[in-house]
Amino acid sequence: MTTSETPDVRVRGVETTNAPPTSAPARGVIALYMGITAIVLALLMVFGLLMRASQAGVITIPPNRFYQILTAHGIGMVAISGFGSAGVMWYFLSRYVSLSRGILVANLVFFLTGVVLVLGGIFLGGFAAGWTFLFPLPAKSLGVWGPGAAASYLVGVLLVGVGFLLLFLDTGRAILSKYGSLGKALGWPHAFGTTTTDPPPPVVVASTVVTIINIPAIAVGAVILTMSVVNLFAPAFQVNALLAKNLIYFFGHVFINSAIYMAVIGVYEILPNFTGRPWKSSKPFLLAWSATMLMVLAVYPHHLFMDYANPTWANVMGQILSYTSGLPVLAVTAIATLANVYRSGMKWNIASSLLFVSIMGWSVGVIPAIVDGTIAINRVMHNTLWVPGHFHIYLLLGVVAMVFGFMYFLASSRGATDSALDRAAFWMFVVGGLAFSGVFLAAGAMSVPRRWAVHLAPWMALDRLGALFALVVVAGALVFVANFLRRARAISA
Amino acid sequence: MEQRIAVLVSAVFGVLLLGLFAYVAGAAGRSGTADEIAAGAARWRRTAFWGLVALFVPTIAFSLTRMPYSSAVQSAPPIVVDATGHQWSWKLSRDTVPAGELVEIRVTGADVNHGLGVYDANDRLITQTQAMPGYTNVMRHTFATPGTYRILCLEYCGLGHHTMTTQLIVTAAK
Numbered sequence: 155m156t157t158s159e160t161p162d163v164r165v166r167g168v169e170t171t172n173a174p175p176t177s178a179p180a181r182g183v184i185a186l187y188m189g190i191t192a193i194v195l196a197l198l199m200v201f202g203l204l205m206r207a208s209q210a211g212v213i214t215i216p217p218n219r220f221y222q223i224l225t226a227h228g229i230g231m232v233a234i235s236g237f238g239s240a241g242v243m244w245y246f247l248s249r250y251v252s253l254s255r256g257i258l259v260a261n262l263v264f265f266l267t268g269v270v271l272v273l274g275g276i277f278l279g280g281f282a283a284g285w286t287f288l289f290p291l292p293a294k295s296l297g298v299w300g301p302g303a304a305a306s307y308l309v310g311v312l313l314v315g316v317g318f319l320l321l322f323l324d325t326g327r328a329i330l331s332k333y334g335s336l337g338k339a340l341g342w343p344h345a346f347g348t349t350t351t352d353p354p355p356p357v358v359v360a361s362t363v364v365t366i367i368n369i370p371a372i373a374v375g376a377v378i379l380t381m382s383v384v385n386l387f388a389p390a391f392q393v394n395a396l397l398a399k400n401l402i403y404f405f406g407h408v409f410i411n412s413a414i415y416m417a418v419i420g421v422y423e424i425l426p427n428f429t430g431r432p433w434k435s436s437k438p439f440l441l442a443w444s445a446t447m448l449m450v451l452a453v454y455p456h457h458l459f460m461d462y463a464n465p466t467w468a469n470v471m472g473q474i475l476s477y478t479s480g481l482p483v484l485a486v487t488a489i490a491t492l493a494n495v496y497r498s499g500m501k502w503n504i505a506s507s508l509l510f511v512s513i514m515g516w517s518v519g520v521i522p523a524i525v526d527g528t529i530a531i532n533r534v535m536h537n538t539l540w541v542p543g544h545f546h547i548y549l550l551l552g553v554v555a556m557v558f559g560f561m562y563f564l565a566s567s568r569g570a571t572d573s574a575l576d577r578a579a580f581w582m583f584v585v586g587g588l589a590f591s592g593v594f595l596a597a598g599a600m601s602v603p604r605r606w607a608v609h610l611a612p613w614m615a616l617d618r619l620g621a622l623f624a625l626v627v628v629a630g631a632l633v634f635v636a637n638f639l640r641r642a643r644a645i646s647a
Numbered sequence: 648m649e650q651r652i653a654v655l656v657s658a659v660f661g662v663l664l665l666g667l668f669a670y671v672a673g674a675a676g677r678s679g680t681a682d683e684i685a686a687g688a689a690r691w692r693r694t695a696f697w698g699l700v701a702l703f704v705p706t707i708a709f710s711l712t713r714m715p716y717s718s719a720v721q722s723a724p725p726i727v728v729d730a731t732g733h734q735w736s737w738k739l740s741r742d743t744v745p746a747g748e749l750v751e752i753r754v755t756g757a758d759v760n761h762g763l764g765v766y767d768a769n770d771r772l773i774t775q776t777q778a779m780p781g782y783t784n785v786m787r788h789t790f791a792t793p794g795t796y797r798i799l800c801l802e803y804c805g806l807g808h809h810t811m812t813t814q815l816i817v818t819a820a821k
């Protein structure tokens with residue numbers, strides 16, 4: 155790490171905000187959050203590479219082990235996306251409202267405890283019901299895993315959820331005590347009225363939305379997790395399979411979307427430091443966030459299009475909202491990002507590049523997602539590799555790029571400069587990520603099913619290509635991870 | 648057909664967006680007036696909004712006329728296949744159906760959730776529905792071409808998920 159003698163604000167992203175800086179002790183906890191995020195991301199990305207290599211026939215992973223890895227990769231990525239993104243949100247939100255550092259640490263403890271139980275259930279107990287733990291699969295493994303392993307997994311996920319619930323209850327408390335009402339924190343007096351006071355900053359608006367949507371999502375997740383645990387030990391206690399799916403996908407959809415909405419706060423707060431153009435809570439910005447907040451709570455039936463027994467009105471609603479729910483925030487954010495950067499005179503570094511790319515990844519990934527959100531097309535795309543194709547674009551090149559961008563920002567704001575290796579890793583991550591996801595989409599268009607441990611011979615040519623690009627992405631990401639860990643001590647100081 | 652539409656739409660709009668971001672990234676180093684650019688962005692925002700409305704409303708309306716769900720008031724066609732998913736095999740009440748006639752496949756799961764995906768002779772997925780315990784999903788389809796169709800499980804159901812395949816023979820129309 156080198157320290158620049160004459161800092162150039164536009165190059166290093168030195169903060170120009172008027173808000174007070176994040177306190178030193180809190181910065182230490184956030185550095186810990188991001189360090190854990192970096193390590194877990196690296197591990198889970200290697201898991202992903204192993205799965206693609208096994209499907210390609212390059213290595214051999216027995217099906218029981220493959221499905222364990224699949225389960226760990228899925229639940230791990232959902233959880234760590236939320237965890238790292240929560241770190242981004244907390245880091246900036248703490249500058250505007252009075253958050254509890256104790257709760258931040260409590261979430262960390264719940265998270266790590268939950269992770270131990272989840273990993274134990276999977277790799278010691280053999281649990282492999284997929285991250286979605288669709289009822290009643292956790293209890294019906296045909297002897298592959300026992301109720302103890304399933305309980306360890308389900309209780310582990312529940313504990314992770316409890317930690318997040320505490321965190322969002324605290325953000326809600328802090329926001330309410332500063333702004334008086336959620337409506338004010340969402341900027342409604344400015345969006346719908348004529349008040350001339352300053353609107354709440356983007357970080358507060360986004361955090362309020364995430365608080366509002368994630369509390370019910372986690373509560374619903376806790377309900378189905380608890381019911382599934384009870385069913386393990388009291389099989390007479392049955393849950394309606396369709397109800398269980400509704401609960402699981404409501405929880406899962408809202409939670410993973412919230413990860414994007416938390417991580418994008420990094421873009422709102424950091425990018426202006428490079429461009430010199432502040433990110434304002436404009437009227438369209440406020441309206442977009444409120445619109446998305448309402449719609450994202452009702453869009454989840456698009457995961458149930460192929461459940462013909464689900465009420466048709468719900469599936470129709472799911473399709474219509476698939477087209478509209480995420481777009482307000484995405485469109486407003488994407489256009490504002492382009493306008494913020496266009497002819498700003500900024501010079502790129504890895505932090506600003508990753509944050510810019512993250513909005514590109516989010517935008518591009520939503521297109522095949524909307525296509526798949528059309529019932530008539532979902533009929534031939536659902537549960538094919540088209541699905542991981544689209545979500546890898548906006549999670550890998552969206553959320554994960556935002557999180558890595560935040561890590562590089564923490565380092566660059568402490569004086570670190572990028573090396574040629576960093577720049578090479580950036581291009582490996584972006585180009586490899588697009589190609590890797592593109593191969594998934596191509597395989598989905600060829601009707602290759604997802605979540606198959608063993609692939610048929612005609613699918614393997616694409617699998618080999620996918621494994622190759624996965625290797626490129628993972629190599630780039632490992633450079634990001636190693637560099638962050640190397641700089642973590644300086645960042646937390 | 649649907650697969651081609653999906654690829655075409657995703658590729659066209661994806662490339663357009665990638666090009667737009669690349670163009671703006673390339674222009675980032677030049678300087679410009681922030682107010683003018685903000686005013687331009689506001690125009691773009693309005694254009695994007697109304698453009699998406701113009702694109703989405705007819706697309707949604709048309710595509711909703713192509714939903715695969717059967718109406719409860721429709722009477723059952725004469726050819727019915729009962730399909731039950733078990734860990735890890737399919738049980739079909741009949742494994743031969745004629746081409747050119749409407750077939751009703753009644754799908755359920757005996758133990759856990761499965762997914763019944765019908766693949767044609769070219770290994771192309773042509774239709775699917777979930778196989779849920781406690782529910783029967785009614786899927787109707789007219790097989791246009793005779794041949795050997797395959798049924799693959801499309802919902803993860805445990806260790807033998809990828810082995811859960813069977814065949815459906817479609818005979819030439821009489």
